[in-house]
Amino acid sequence: MPPQFPARTLILVAVAGSAGLSVHVIAQQVFHLPYPATGLPPLLAALIALTRHAALCAISVILVLGLGERGGWTKLATLFFCTAAFYEELLRVPVMQGIVTGAWAFAFLPQAAIYAKTFVFSAMVLVTVALAERAGDRLRKCGTFAIGGVIATLFLFAFGEVRPALEQVLMQFADPPRAEDAIRSEAYGMLILMAAYATYILPSCAMYLYFRAFAETFRGGAVAVCLLYIALLSLARGTLLISLVSIGPDFLPVFQFAAQLFVATVLICVFFRSELPGLMQAPEARRPA
Numbered sequence: 132m133p134p135q136f137p138a139r140t141l142i143l144v145a146v147a148g149s150a151g152l153s154v155h156v157i158a159q160q161v162f163h164l165p166y167p168a169t170g171l172p173p174l175l176a177a178l179i180a181l182t183r184h185a186a187l188c189a190i191s192v193i194l195v196l197g198l199g200e201r202g203g204w205t206k207l208a209t210l211f212f213c214t215a216a217f218y219e220e221l222l223r224v225p226v227m228q229g230i231v232t233g234a235w236a237f238a239f240l241p242q243a244a245i246y247a248k249t250f251v252f253s254a255m256v257l258v259t260v261a262l263a264e265r266a267g268d269r270l271r272k273c274g275t276f277a278i279g280g281v282i283a284t285l286f287l288f289a290f291g292e293v294r295p296a297l298e299q300v301l302m303q304f305a306d307p308p309r310a311e312d313a314i315r316s317e318a319y320g321m322l323i324l325m326a327a328y329a330t331y332i333l334p335s336c337a338m339y340l341y342f343r344a345f346a347e348t349f350r351g352g353a354v355a356v357c358l359l360y361i362a363l364l365s366l367a368r369g370t371l372l373i374s375l376v377s378i379g380p381d382f383l384p385v386f387q388f389a390a391q392l393f394v395a396t397v398l399i400c401v402f403f404r405s406e407l408p409g410l411m412q413a414p415e416a417r418r419p420a
Contacts, residue, residue, distance in 0.1 A: 136336065143402040148335025149328055151395025156324065158387040167377070167384040179372050180291065184284040186366035187214070190341055191256040192276060193363075197344025203257065209340065210253040216337040217367070220245045223330040230326055231319075233312030236305035241298040248290045255283045335395060338364065342399050346406045353407035357400040364396055365389065 136144065158164040171179070194213055198206050215221035220242065228238035259279025266272040314323065345360040365371035370389035377385040400407075 136339075140339070140403075141332075141336075144335045144339045144399070145332050147395050147398035147402060148331045148338070150398055151335075151391045151393075152328060152331045154391045154394055155387050156327070158383070160319070164384050164387055167373075167381055167388075171373075171376070175376060179369055179376070180288065181284065182366055182372055183369045184287045185280065186363050187287070188256065188280040188283050190344075190363050190367055191253070192260055192280075193348050194341060194344040195256060195260045197347035199347070203261075207253055207257055210256060211249055213337040213340050214253060215246065215249045216333040217341070217364075219330075219334050220249070221333055223333060226330050227323075227327060230323055231314045232308035234306060234308040237302055237307055240301040240305050243301055244294060244297040248287075248294075252283055252286060255279065255286065259283070335399075338396055339399055339403070342396075342403060343406065346403075346408060350408045353404060356407055357397075357404075360400065361393065361396045365392055368392055 191210055191214065194210055195206050198209060201209075212221065216223075225238040225242050229235040232238065256279070259276060259282075262279070263272045263275040266275050341364060342360055345356050349356045349359065362371075368388075370385075370392055374382065374386045374389040
């Protein structure tokens with residue numbers, strides 16, 4: 132996996148991400164879909180969170196395995212970047228909150244807790260993979276991955292419980308947003324839309340790096356790898372399951388985010404299909420006998 136993005140790759144990644152984000156923008160600006168209502172039954176919310184955390188652990192392990200023999204710090208940095216960027220917590224969320232509220236410190240200070248959580252989670256995954264690679268047989272490897280995944284998942288659950296308190300402590304050191312500085316969503320202008328598209332490049336880059344890891348790790352058919360990649364990323368974001376349990380009046384407000392991720396990941400598969408295992412044979416191997 133290359134440590135940098137060639138210009139062509141970056142352009143295609145940006146196009147895929149922009150196309151996905153456009154689903155959300157059109158839903159908001161053209162069809163005036165509201166943001167989805169928050170709140171699910173506690174048991175259902177816990178089950179969806181469990182699925183999200185398990186899927187995140189899976190794609191994180193795949194990412195580390197896809198990095199091959201690269202150094203530990205490179206793997207840690209890549210995993211930290213992808214985890215934070217994929218959930219839009221690296222820069223996108225605080226930047227957009229700062230733009231629409233004018234309260235930049237209030238938007239960025241809580242990120243310290245997010246960055247700490249992401250770093251600890253990334254270190255857990257890295258240790259798990261390192262221990263699994265030293266295991267003597269397949270059973271021990273699977274057991275190591277399972278134990279590491281359970282520990283990482285419990286950590287994510289625990290952080291979810293203490294996150295609101297941590298953010299409240301951090302936000303005390305910044306002035307809260309003022310009502311007169313806030314920009315309502317229906318008044319979003321071109322500047323905000325440009326910022327939205329620019330900041331979505333980072334999540335798109337994370338999706339691409341995950342795709343490269345899937346292509347490096349799995350040797351099945353190209354279609355199977357693409358379907359696994361799209362499904363696991365959708366589960367990790369939670370958009371797929373939340374859409375399914377929201378069938379009814381709230382379906383479209385939720386589904387716009389599922390469709391956004393789906394369009395971006397499908398286009399990444401299409402643009403970079405030559406990197407998939409089913410298409411990585413040498414030209415001589417593809418010639419008929």
